[in-house]
Amino acid sequence: MDNLIKICGLSTPETLEVALDAGADMVGFTRIPRSPRHVSLDLAHRLSLQARGRTQRVVLLLNPGDEDIAQAVEAINPDLIQLHGSETPERVAEIRAMVKRPVMKALGIAEASDLQALTAYAGADRILLDAKPPRTAGALPGGNGIAFDWRLLNGLDPRLSFMLSGGLNPDNVAEAIRLTKPQAVDVSSGVESGPGLKDPARIEAFIRAARTAFAAAHH
Numbered sequence: 001m002d003n004l005i006k007i008c009g010l011s012t013p014e015t016l017e018v019a020l021d022a023g024a025d026m027v028g029f030t031r032i033p034r035s036p037r038h039v040s041l042d043l044a045h046r047l048s049l050q051a052r053g054r055t056q057r058v059v060l061l062l063n064p065g066d067e068d069i070a071q072a073v074e075a076i077n078p079d080l081i082q083l084h085g086s087e088t089p090e091r092v093a094e095i096r097a098m099v100k101r102p103v104m105k106a107l108g109i110a111e112a113s114d115l116q117a118l119t120a121y122a123g124a125d126r127i128l129l130d131a132k133p134p135r136t137a138g139a140l141p142g143g144n145g146i147a148f149d150w151r152l153l154n155g156l157d158p159r160l161s162f163m164l165s166g167g168l169n170p171d172n173v174a175e176a177i178r179l180t181k182p183q184a185v186d187v188s189s190g191v192e193s194g195p196g197l198k199d200p201a202r203i204e205a206f207i208r209a210a211r212t213a214f215a216a217a218h219h
């Protein structure tokens, strides 16, 4: 029973502080140049120091090369590495062995057969289930505020542990937790007022709603 709440894509000291004060269990720093949430190594380092000892720090990477990983690990000293691209199970294992830290693999879900990938990635320390991106050219594989059909998870082996993401927000996270019973939830655009602009009130509302729903799910 984890009941973890992750706020991803934080890029200012002020909004990071809001997430920390509100009790986020994990905070994510995005190292993807095309993302509106991308942070430089220097800023990521400073944000990571601010969060040190207060929460788990996660770095979000997309099909990273070895040098990208080494730089991110040195700057952020993350507790968890989130891989959100098309990394193969072999590459996930290689990265895990290289960094000697836990790795979370994101899987895009649009139909029931997509869940078969859970078996292939059993070597990852955590699995993140996200919606598949829109089919528009240049779309990023996450951070799109799109939810998948949560009913697809109905038949999932209840012993499987996963973090749920994709289109979560303060208004739907309680329902998502009730229906899918995840071990953790993750949000990025659902706590923003515009692309990359985290909204303090929405961060607080999301954490409050998720915390209440996790407590209710275990009664």
Ligand SMILES: O=C(O)c1ccccc1N[C@@H]1O[C@H](COP(=O)(O)O)[C@@H](O)[C@H]1O
Pocket: 008, 009, 028, 030, 032, 035, 036, 037, 060, 062, 084, 128, 130, 140, 141, 142, 143, 144, 145, 146, 165, 166, 167, 168, 186, 187, 188, 189, 190
């Ligand atoms: O946030 C991004 O910019 C991003 C870019 C590329 C891959 C993943 C990204 N974010 C992750 O996507 C999911 C869902 O985000 P949202 O809540 O629907 O906006 C989440 O796990 C983010 O960590």
